Amino acid sequence: MGKRIGKQSFILPSKPRIVSSASFVGRTEGEGPLGKLFDVICSDDTLGLDSWEQAESRMLESAVRLALSKIEKEPRDIDFFMGGDLLSQIISAGFAARELQSPFIGIYGACSTMAESIITTSMLTDAGFSDLAVCGASSHFSSSEREFRYPLEMGTQAPPTAQRTVTGSGAVAIASSGVRLHGLGFSHIRVTGGTIGKVCDYGITDASNMGAAMAPAAASTICANLSDNGIPPEYYDRIITGDLGSFGTEMLYELCYSKGYRIENVHDDCGVMIFAPEQKTVCGGSGCGCCSVVLSSLILPGIENGDYERVLFAATGALLSPLSSLQGESIPSISHAAVIERSEA
Amino acid sequence: MGKRIGKQSFILPSKPRIVSSASFVGRTEGEGPLGKLFDVICSDDTLGLDSWEQAESRMLESAVRLALSKIEKEPRDIDFFMGGDLLSQIISAGFAARELQSPFIGIYGACSTMAESIITTSMLTDAGFSDLAVCGASSHFSSSEREFRYPLEMGTQAPPTAQRTVTGSGAVAIASSGVRLHGLGFSHIRVTGGTIGKVCDYGITDASNMGAAMAPAAASTICANLSDNGIPPEYYDRIITGDLGSFGTEMLYELCYSKGYRIENVHDDCGVMIFAPEQKTVCGGSGCGCCSVVLSSLILPGIENGDYERVLFAATGALLSPLSSLQGESIPSISHAAVIERSEA
Numbered sequence: 001m002g003k004r005i006g007k008q009s010f011i012l013p014s015k016p017r018i019v020s021s022a023s024f025v026g027r028t029e030g031e032g033p034l035g036k037l038f039d040v041i042c043s044d045d046t047l048g049l050d051s052w053e054q055a056e057s058r059m060l061e062s063a064v065r066l067a068l069s070k071i072e073k074e075p076r077d078i079d080f081f082m083g084g085d086l087l088s089q090i091i092s093a094g095f096a097a098r099e100l101q102s103p104f105i106g107i108y109g110a111c112s113t114m115a116e117s118i119i120t121t122s123m124l125t126d127a128g129f130s131d132l133a134v135c136g137a138s139s140h141f142s143s144s145e146r147e148f149r150y151p152l153e154m155g156t157q158a159p160p161t162a163q164r165t166v167t168g169s170g171a172v173a174i175a176s177s178g179v180r181l182h183g184l185g186f187s188h189i190r191v192t193g194g195t196i197g198k199v200c201d202y203g204i205t206d207a208s209n210m211g212a213a214m215a216p217a218a219a220s221t222i223c224a225n226l227s228d229n230g231i232p233p234e235y236y237d238r239i240i241t242g243d244l245g246s247f248g249t250e251m252l253y254e255l256c257y258s259k260g261y262r263i264e265n266v267h268d269d270c271g272v273m274i275f276a277p278e279q280k281t282v283c284g285g286s287g288c289g290c291c292s293v294v295l296s297s298l299i300l301p302g303i304e305n306g307d308y309e310r311v312l313f314a315a316t317g318a319l320l321s322p323l324s325s326l327q328g329e330s331i332p333s334i335s336h337a338a339v340i341e342r343s344e345a
Numbered sequence: 346m347g348k349r350i351g352k353q354s355f356i357l358p359s360k361p362r363i364v365s366s367a368s369f370v371g372r373t374e375g376e377g378p379l380g381k382l383f384d385v386i387c388s389d390d391t392l393g394l395d396s397w398e399q400a401e402s403r404m405l406e407s408a409v410r411l412a413l414s415k416i417e418k419e420p421r422d423i424d425f426f427m428g429g430d431l432l433s434q435i436i437s438a439g440f441a442a443r444e445l446q447s448p449f450i451g452i453y454g455a456c457s458t459m460a461e462s463i464i465t466t467s468m469l470t471d472a473g474f475s476d477l478a479v480c481g482a483s484s485h486f487s488s489s490e491r492e493f494r495y496p497l498e499m500g501t502q503a504p505p506t507a508q509r510t511v512t513g514s515g516a517v518a519i520a521s522s523g524v525r526l527h528g529l530g531f532s533h534i535r536v537t538g539g540t541i542g543k544v545c546d547y548g549i550t551d552a553s554n555m556g557a558a559m560a561p562a563a564a565s566t567i568c569a570n571l572s573d574n575g576i577p578p579e580y581y582d583r584i585i586t587g588d589l590g591s592f593g594t595e596m597l598y599e600l601c602y603s604k605g606y607r608i609e610n611v612h613d614d615c616g617v618m619i620f621a622p623e624q625k626t627v628c629g630g631s632g633c634g635c636c637s638v639v640l641s642s643l644i645l646p647g648i649e650n651g652d653y654e655r656v657l658f659a660a661t662g663a664l665l666s667p668l669s670s671l672q673g674e675s676i677p678s679i680s681h682a683a684v685i686e687r688s689e690a
Contacts, residue, residue, distance in 0.1 A: 089666035124469070196425050196449075198448055199439060199443040
C-alpha cells in the first residue's frame, strides 16, 4: 500500500485529525513562560492525595477527561487510550486507565512517549481501527526524583547539566476524518506522517546529563525523517524536540550538521521553552510531561491558529533504569517523530 | 472502514501472516513438559554475563535474531521491533533494541505484552505500515524476583498461590500478505482479529496472588471477544490464557460462567502448561516470557501442523509496581487477545 517512506518513515493518506488537547501542570510550570497557556495549574503537587504517584496518575486521568470534554465526549466514547509515563511498570498510565475504563494500550518510550503514542495511534486511526482515541503522557518532578535519583529530603544539588522533570500531563485526542464532533476542539490540525526511531547509544553514563544521552537519538530520527522524505529542514516551520535542554540542543545541532543538515533556524526544544532562566532549572525541563504539555498548550493551538503550517514533533526518551545505571550501563535513547500540519478542511 | 467489531474488538481483512517464531528459555523451563519444543535452553541463566538483567536482554535479542534467521532475514530487514518486558523502564527490550538496530516501538502490558504486541503489530501490518516486523517479550525468574519481591539470597518461601516467573524470551515475526519469504518459517498461520483489553481491578492486594488479580481481566477480554463477535467459546479450538496458573484458572471459569460463557472445555493456560507438578512451582509459571515461549514453541507450530484451526491467545498482565504495592494500592490487570487461525494459503 506504499505507506512506508524510506526505512523508518511513513505517510498517513487519510490524515487523521488532532481534534482536542489538554494540559495539567504543577506550580513551577505554571509560573514559567507558558503559564497562561495551560488548562489547569495545581498549587499542591499531591492534589491532596496520599502520594506523588497517585497525584501523577490523577493528573493524567484528568488531562484525558478534559481533552475529551472539549469535544463533548467521555472516556466511554473512545476506542482506546494509549499512553505511558516514566515510572516503573508505567503505573501512572495503568492506574489512570483503570479509572477511565477505556480499552488501554500501554507504551514505554521514556520522554518520547507522547510522540510514540501519537504516531502509533495515528497509524491505527488511518487504518480504520479507531474513530476516536486519546494519547497521553505524564511525569512528575517528585515521583521522578524518587524513581531515578535521590530522596528529595536529601536536598542534593543539581549538576550543571541537569534538567528538572516537569510535573505535568498532556493529552491529545485523535479522530478519523469521518467522525463528526462538537465543542471547542481543533478543526485544522492533521497528522500526516512520522518516523519510528531507532535506539542510539553514544556511551553516556551520567544520569544527570540526559540531554547529551538523548541528542544522538533526536539527530538520528530528525535526519531519518528529512532523508526518507527527501526534504530540507526548512520544509518544516518548526522542528520541535522533546526535552534536550540547552546543553543537549547544542549537541543536536552539531550532530545534525555532521549529517548534512542545519536545523538551528527552525528548531525549538520543549525543555528550553517551558522554564525561564530565572526559575533556576539549570538546563531546562525534561520528562514525558514536558513535551506533552508544551505540545498540548502551545504547539497545537499555534497550528490551529495559523502560527505554524507544518511541524515535526520529535520527542526524545532516555531508556535507562535506575538499575541499569547502577550496573554501569550507558544510557540508550530513542526519538520518535510525528509530522503535524495545518489544513483548512 | 468497518474494521472495528463491537467496542473492543477488530478484524484484520488482509489477515497478516505469522511467518516465524523462536523461544529461548532457562534450565527449569527446559526440564518441564515443553522442554523438547524450545529452540534454545540455557544451562546458566546469566549466559555468562554480569547480571541477570543483561542476560534477559540478550535472550530477547537472541530470540528475535533466531526468529528472523528461520526466514533468512536479519534485524536490518524488518520495519520495526515491538516488545517489552517486566523490568522498570523495560530495559530488557530497550537494550535488546539497541543491539538489533531496528526501529523500536516499546510497550508495557506486563504479562500481556506478547498479545499487546501481536495485535498492535498485526493492525499496523494490515494497514500497510509494515511488511515484516517482530514482536517479542521476555521475563527472567531472577531479575523479576529482584524487581518485584525479595532478594533470592533470602530464600523466602513461596505462598500457596505463588507462580514462578518464567525465564524465557519469545519472538514472533509478522509479515504482510505480499511479502515473499524463504527458509523454514510458517506458511499457514494468520492473525485475523483481536480484542483490546480494559483495565480491571477487583481489589486484590496480594502480590503473591497474581492469578486472582489477573483472572478478571482475562474474563473481561475473553467475554468481550465472544460478545463483540457474537460467537460461543467453541468457535475456537482453544482459548489460551497467559499465565493465570491453577488458582487463577479456577477463578476465570467462575467469572466467565457468571457472564454466560462456559470456557473450560476449550481452555488452556500457559502458566499451567509450562511446568510439571513435580517441579514444585506451586501454581505454575508467570511473566511475559511464559506465554511468549509457549506461543512460540507449542501453539504456533500446533496451528501450522493442523492440531488447531483457530486459537484465541489472551495474555494477561498485572499492572502493579513494587512501589504501588508498598503504597497499599490494589493490583489492576489487563488482558489483550489475538485471534490466530490456520489457513491453507
